[in-house]
Amino acid sequence: MIIMIAAAAENNALGKNNELVWHLPNDFKRFKSLTTGHHIIMGRKTFESFPKPLPNRVHVVITRQENYKPEGCIVVDSIEKAIAVCPENEDSYIIGGGEIYNLALPFTDIIELTKVHHTFEADTFFPKINKNEWVLVESEENQKDEKHLYDYTYETYIRK
Template sequence: MIAAAAENNALGKENDLVWHLPDDFKRFKKLTTGHHIIMGRKTFESFPQALPNRTHIIITRNKDYKAKGAVVVHSLERALEIAKDDPQPFIIGGGEIYKQALPYSEKIELTRVHSEFEADTFFPKIDNTNWELVNEEFHPTDEKHKYAFTYLTYERR
């Protein structure tokens, strides 16, 4: 899984991010390029267009949903089956998909944004009895980043 979440686990509001962190976008691109990215319909629709050099798998309950440049499925299990030959597929959101995917995940790449935000979508709580923090990299605020953040890498225990 890959996500950016605030201290209160906020992911976004009204299908949009509530912060702008250019370095986090660059890291997301670097990590996910060349891989399958699995997401819910609303996450896909929040993009201006399909992200280049990635296989998009969209999970939706809508049996008639079509998306140009993407594979549409109706369950997380089917999405994972399609991505099975990818050594590192990524779950990229939203909140409900993250909750469903947590039991299947072996690794979480989390950007922890050091602030709290009003939101309508949240990342699930990480249970430290199941997850071990294996790497962290702090980034202070600067002229491009209004909020400090830390890249956190968790692996399943």
Template sequence: MISLIVAHTRNRVIGRDGVMPWHLPNDLKHVKAITTGQTIVMGRKTFASIGKPLPNRRNVVLTRSTDFSAEGVEVVHSKEDVLALGDVIIFGGAELYRQFLDAVDRMYITEIDMETKGDTFFPEWDQKAFNLVWRREGIVDERNPIPHTFSLYERKRN
């Protein structure tokens, strides 16, 4: 199964200057709960923005660069290599989301209720091709001041 996990604003921003332009500990906890024990696949730029492999996960970096290596990560070079891994969660960034959107069975989306400037965006997707499985509002408090919603979508099967 190919899953995807993303947080984006109303205008689909996922990043600006290599970082997320918000800080929501609730979302970080949500991501950890979904991805711990799983295989996550990210692009080289996303890995560089995190700076290290995420613990308790199989970290895979998809890159065209044959020179790239990093301790604690596996490196693959094609979409086919990723698909051969079996169950994975596409972890970003924008290029990987675009590349795998047609293959995704499940999408975990955190919608951040704000608009902001950005240079990296989540691609448009066909909501009619997916069923909303569940949606829940994130708790807004002093540490999580921006309203946000967690959703799970699954691709419709014919």
């Protein structure tokens, strides 16, 4: 299965200047729990936003830069090639950024979305989920608290 995983605001904002514009520790824990042990597909800018590669995951980086070869990563130049290098019988995760989400949407089976209940100024956005193509099958609301400045909801969509 190809699973898209993201956190997006009410206005579909993902981030600004290659950084998230909120901090939700529980969402980071959920991301780690779901993606650990799997292939994760991302664009170069997303990969470069990490201080170091994420442990216990196979990084597949999409870039048009021919000599881009970060250690320990599989580098490809298209979403089709990224998906092709992932094991067919296992879950693989699309983790961003905005351009990669748009390219990967036609290949995606499941969307794991954390909806952050706020709007933010951003330069990168998550694609609009077409309700004619996707059905919400699970929703878990979470209230803001001392560690989370915003209410947020975990949403799981499957393709119709």
